[in-house]
Amino acid sequence: MAETIPPQPSTPAGSVPAAGFGPWQRFARRHLHDYNAAATRRWLAVVGCGALAGAAALAWLAADALRDPLALAAALVFIAVLAAFPVHIPRTKYFYPAADIFVFAVLAWLGPAAAVLAAGLEGAVAAGRQSRRLTSWLSTPAAAMAGMALAAATFEGLNRGLAATPIGAPAAMLAALAAAALPYFAATTLPLIAIVAAKGGQRVSLGDWLRNYGWLAAVFLVSASVAAVLALNVRAGGVTMFITAGVLALVVLALVNVSLSHQEREHEVQAARVRDAEAEAAANQRRFEAAFADAAIGMAIVRADGRVQQVNAALLALLGHKGGALVGQAFERLLHPADRGAFVAHAASAGHEPVELRCRHADGGECWVSLHRGRFEDAGSGTPGDAVGLIYQLHDVSARRRAEAQLQHIAYHDGLTDLANRHRFVERLQALVSASLTDGRPLFGVLFLVLERTEVVKDSLGHEAGDLLLREVACRLRNSVRPDDLVARLDGEEFAVLLHSLNDVEHGHRLALRLREEVARPLAIKGSELHPSASIGLTLSDLGYRSAEELLRDARLARHEAKAQNRGVALFDGSMLERVAEKLALESDLRQAIASCQLTLHYQPIYALQPHRLSGFEALVRWTHPQRGPVSPAKMAALAEESDLIHALTRWVVTEAVRQVAEWSRTLPGAQALTINVNASARDLGTEELPAVVATALAQHGLDPRRLTVEVTETALMTQLQTHLQPSMRTLHALRESGVRIGIDDFGAGQTALAHLSTLPFDTLKIDRAFVTDMHQASAFAVLRSVVMLGQALERKVVAEGIETPAQLQALAALGVSHGQGYLMSRPLPADQVPALLARAAAMATADAAV
Helix, strand or coil: CCCCCCCCCCCCCCCCCCCCHHHHHHHHHHHHCCCHHHHHHHHHHHHHHHHHHHHHHHHHHHCCCCCCCCHHHHHHHHHHHHHHHEECCCCCCCCCCCHHHHHHHHHHCHHHHHHHHHHHHHHHHHHHCCCCHHHHHHHHHHHHHHHHHHHHHHHHHHHHHHHHCCCCCHHHHHHHHHHHHHHHHHCCCHHHHHHHHHCHHHHHHHHHHHHHHHHHHHHHHHHHHHHHHHHHHHHHHHHHHHHHHEEEEEHHHHHHHHHHHHHHHHHHHHHHHHHHHHHHHHHHHHHHHHHCCCCCEEEECCCCEEEEEEEEEEHHHHHHHCCCCCCCHHHHHEEEEEHHHHHHHHHHHCCCEEEEEEEEEECCCCEEEEEEEEEEEEECCCHHHHHHHEEEEEEECCCHHHHHHHHHHHEECCCCCCCCCCCHHHHHHHHHHHHHHCCCCCCCCEEEECCCCCHHHHHHHHHHHHHHHHHHHHHHHHHHCHHHHEEEEECEEEEEEEEEECCCCCHHHHHHHHHHHHHCCCCCEECECCCCCCCCEEEEEEECCCCHHHHHHHHHHHHHHHHHHHCEECCHHHHHHHHHHHHHHHHHHHHHHHCCCCEEEEEEEEEEECCCCEEEEEEEEEEEEEECCCCCCHHHHHHCCCCCCCHEEEEHHHHHHHHHHHHHHCCCCCCCCCCCEEEEEEHHHCCCHHHHHHEEEEEEECCHHHHHHEEEEEHHHHHHHCCCCCHHHHHHHHHHHCCCCCEEEEEEECCCHHHHCCCCCEEEEEEEEHHHHHHHHHHHHHHHHHHHHHHHCCCCEEEEEECCCCCHHHHHHHCCCCCCEEECCCEEEHHHHHHHHHHHHHHHHHHHHHH
């Protein structure tokens, strides 16, 4: 077949690596790593069709007992040799494959089966010469065999039909063979092009196919026609005629290649001489120009009537003209139309100071010049009396002007996205605010938009992918706003949009929703499909703002509200500012409470269910605000997470819980084996601080690490593993290696993958209280039983929380739950009530032992 293997793209869109460990998966990972699902299916279809065609050909030849093996062997040898040495068409990337003539001759001489093998052999040799990939080594000969099978069917049918007509057998064979070349052309090019198109996420264009490869159809038609003549002679002269033709073809190819190679070398030598001559001519021209007086600047002599009399080479180069193109023109026509008024005013003045103007370039552009003017007496003007001529000097200042414009652009635009930057946005917004205070400008608004989860993209695909995402979002925002609106990137993932001339609040809200939908369209980056999302805050100018920063502040507060309420878009109102002020005050109070130990721990007992005995406690932090009273633990935890106080809060809880249990162990009977559970947040897992805090507390108070369990909720754990896998795993393993136990809290509420459970170093599964509360429902009970069975299979301790009724306790014990906690057994207790609980537990244990 001809040289038609399309180039392989290095980075396909949406490549899908094969999963699993079977032979096909190993083959796909090694050889089809850059193929997506569509490309893989098409590649398999081509290889499969080719394999079927080859197998059918072999079976046919075997059944036919190879009636002429010498002829087939000779044909295959000559085809392989000819395919290895095609004729390169000078100064193109194409080759003329003379082997195609013999492939078609084999079809007419030895039949379809031999032709299929011959086509496959030629395709294999061509693929081996053109590509180093196994995929091409398989697909190219496969396409050739499948194509030849189709061509052979066409040839056989047409040959039999035309032979019965008056045109005669030779003409019938010629026509049929030429017609068979067309399906062979289509079958050997279209499937391979379709594979490449699928890899690039593109559609196959029949128009592009015909434009790019139509010449190959002509080559196949010529080859088929020559092959028909050759086949007729071979039928008459036998295999000797075929061998003779093959030898002649090899000789002709060798001579043609030698001749063309010689011509190519001669062409290169001649081209090098031309390049040298052009370089020498250019050097001579440069030396001439350098020797010309004042050649560094453009100069023009202008007659008294204002027309150009003479120009130098520097001016021609400056304005992009050649020869005498400027001579005879009015000098004003060299200037930009917008600057001709300034030129006339400068000419009318008596001063000699230069003026900076724009000139028209020959390519339609413009260049900046500093124009100096001098006068001289033009005695040869032909005008009666003395006439005054002018000499203009034009210094090119375009580079300085461009540099100034570039500096201006840099000062007002973001370097990554080329959007307006914060400085530019605030400047434009402040101008609108100031104008609205005096002349009642139409309603305008500010959108504050934050792109979500960009850190996940950077951590998984790299910072370059994060930059690509930001640029794409910037482009979508720029293309989605109205012409008068201004889009800016303020910082990181933060964008702002200045909305001019809004009709009402609903108008601004619709624009915000449209932008959010545009941002959310999926896109492919580095072979991965991403689904961006954003939360948007909106504020409008009718609230009486006096500064741009006030609008940005309130738009940002509205965005926080949209994020917290999962609303996508939120409109600012005054209550948001009040909540933020309250939150800041509460954050400051929490910081003070942690620093001055105003927090307390309550301890909820954890019991072994079979036999029933006190096993340990879970430490729960409580905060009673001096003015506000008790603050809910959920509100306190959320505040700590958002204000970055969570690490300090976790450090205090761990240290205080370990200290208290160690003290009980020294002073209270029956407390020496009790365990203590403390809660850690997802952000604690993302740093290396937590293992150090735990180790310090245990060492300081002499508590056995095995008595401490660090609990993390399932939802927080899975979120952290998706975004910060490596640091989180290092923290968990460091805790486990120190002897500390690890528990997964609220299990069943999240979406923990079983693959993670098999690799996570945890000891305890704590069943979410919702399943205990709803265990009377069949679905909740089924989940509950599955979690218990999962914990038993993994040999992990299973704890149920939220036990409030004896029926729940009895059912959980029957299921095999080993430990539990809840209001039925005990509410969380302050530390001073624990000794009494331990005393009652000891008394009950003594009574049980006596019984």
